[in-house]
Amino acid sequence: MNTPRVDLYSDTQTWPSTGMRDAIANAEVGDEQRGEDPTVNRLQEMVAELLGKEAALFLPSGTMCNQIALRVWGRPGAEVILDQTAHPIHFEGGGPAALSGLMVRPVAGERGIFTADQVASAIRPEGLRHLPQSAILSIEQTSNLGGGAVWPLEGIEAVAEVAHGRGLKVHMDGARLPNAVVASGVAARDFSAPCDSVWIDLSKGLGCPVGAVLAGPAAFIEEAFRCKHQFGGAMRQAGIIAAAGVYALEHNVERLAEDHANARALAEGLAATDGILLDLETVETNMVYFDVEDATMSAPTMCKALETEHGVRMGALDDKTIRAVTHLDVAADDITVALNAIRKLLAA
Template sequence: MTYLDFRSDFLSRPCARMAETMAKAALSPGAFGLRNDPWQQRLEARTAELLGKEDALLFPTCTMANLAAMIAWTRPGDTVLGDATNHLATSEAGGHAAVAGIEYRGLAGTFGMSPLAEWQAASAPPADAQRASVRLFALETTHNRGGGNAIGGAHVAAVAEVARAAGAHLHLDGSRLFNAAVALGEMPARVAAGASSVSVSLNKGLRAPSGAMLAGPRDFISEALRIRQRLGGGMRPVSMIAAAGLVALENWGEVVADHETAARLREGCRDLPGLAPVDPPVPTNIVLLRLAPCWGGPEAFCRRLSGEGVLAIPFGADLVRFVTYRDITRSAVDQALQALAHLANTHERQDDE
C-alpha cells in the first residue's frame, strides 16, 4: 500500500535545485576547521541576517541547538520558565535536566501563550536561597502542541521585557519560525527581535535533508560552538548540509503552500462525525483533530486510519496530528479527506447498530 504520510514536515524532499546545489558542494574542497567551510560560512551569515542577530551556528538538529542555548544561558541548578507544552519540555528527552542540570518550570497557557502576569509571578526573585533562580525564559513559534499557532514578534518582545526585568534571557525555539513569519506577515527578524537567541530547523518546511541553526550575540555563539563540540555536534565535512540550507533560506516564503493545504484539510474535517478540528488563533501547517470518546483513543484511530492509507500521529489524550509539507498536494489532501470521511461515516454507522 502507498501511504499519504502526514506525520511530520521533516519528511519533505529537497527540490531539484537543492539537490543540484548539494551535489556541487560535495565536489568542493573540504575544510578542516569547525567553521572554515565556505558554504557553512555563507549559511551562518545569511541566517544571522535573516533573524536579525549578530551571528549564527550550524547544528545537526534543532533539539541540539535548543540544548546548547540552555547550557549557554544557565548554570546547573537554574530554572527555565516556559509553557508546559513547549517542545523543550515534552519532546527533547529531558536534556535540560540530564545534560544541562537545570529544571523546567511549566506555565499554563493557551496555544503556547501564557499571560504576562503568569511570567512575572513565576520569575519573581526567590525569597531565600532554598529556591532556584529563573535564568531563562523559553517560547516556541510556531507552537507544535498549540496546533501550529504562530506567535508573533509583539508577544515575543513583551515576554522578553519580563525576562529582562527578572534578570533572565529569552530563548525562542523557532523550529518552524518561517511558517510563523509567513502566517503573520512579519519578517523573520521581526518575529525573533525580542529573543536573546533563536533556533530554526532547516529540515521541516524548508525541505533541507537535515540541519538547524542557532542565532544570537557573537559571544553567545562562540560559547555555543564549544558546547556543540562537547555534545558531539561538530560535523565535518558540512558543505552538502550547508548548501541545502542556503537554498532553503532562499525559498522560505514558499511554506505558504503548506498553510493552504493544511487549511483545506482542517476545513474538510469540520463536518465529519466524531472529529473536531482545533482552531489556533494563527494557523499554519499543523492540523490537530480532537476525537470523540467513541474512537477509543488516538492510537486506535491512527491504526484504523493507516488501514485507509493515511498516516498521522497520536498527539495527546484525545488529539491526532497532521502536518502538511510540499509533497502533500491538494490532491493528496482530498484523498485523505475521502479516507477520513469513509472512516468516520463507517464508524458512525457501527455505533448506531
C-alpha cells in the same frame, strides 16, 4: 513498512527535491570544525542576517540548538521558564537536566502562549537562598503542541520585557519560525529582536534532510561553538548538508503559504465531517489538531486504519486527538485523499 502515499505525520517527512540534491552535489566544502567550510559559513551568514543577530552556528538538529542555548545561558540548579507543552520538557530526553543541570519551570499557557503576568509570577524572587534562581525564559514559535499557534509580536515583546527586567535571558525555539513569518507577515528579525538567542530548523517546513541554525550575539555563538564541540556536533565537510539549507532559504520559505492553505483545506473538510470535532480558529499554520468523536473508533485505531487501509499517515496524540501536519511533499490533491479516507472509515 511501505512509505505512506500521503504522509501527514510531521513536516519532517520530506524528501530532498531534485533542486536541493543538485545543490548538495555541487556544494563547495572545507573543514567545518576549523571554520573553513565556505558553504557552512555562507549559511550561517544568511541566517544571522535573516534573524538580525551578530552571528550564527550550523548545528545537526533543533534539539542541539535548544540544548546548547540552555547550556550557555544557564547554570546548574537554575531554572528555565517555558510553556508546559514546550519541546525541551517533553521531547528532548531530559536534556536540560542531563546536560546543563537545569530545572524546568512550566507555565500553563493557552495553546503554548503565555502572558507577561504569568512570567512575572513564575520568576523567583531574589534574595531567598533556598529558592532556585530563574535564568532563562524560552518561547516556542510556532507552538508545536499548541497546534502551530503563532506568538504575536506584542506578546513576545511583553514577556521578554518582563524577563529582561528581572535579569533573565530570552531564548526562542524557532523550529517553525518561518511558518510564523509567512502566516503573520511579520519579519523573522522582528520576531527575533526581543530574544537573545533564536534558531530555525532546516529539516521541518524548509524541507532539508538535516540541520538547524542557532543565532545570537557573537560572544554567545563563540561559547555555543565550544559546546557544539563538547557535544560531538562539530563536523568536517559539512557544506554537503549546509548546501541544502542555503537552497531551502532561497526556494522554500515563501512556499510555506501553500502548506498553510492545504492545512486550512484539510481543517475545513474535517470540521464539516460528522464524528470529527475541530475548532477552525485553532488552525493558523501547517498543523491541524482534531478530535475523533466516534463511539466505535479511538484516535489510535483511526490512525492505524488510515495508514494500513488508505496509505494516509497521521499521528494520534492520545485516545481522542490526532495531529496532521502539511509540508512540501503534500499536494492539494493529497488533502482530498486524506479527507475521503477519514470519511470512509467513519461511515463504515
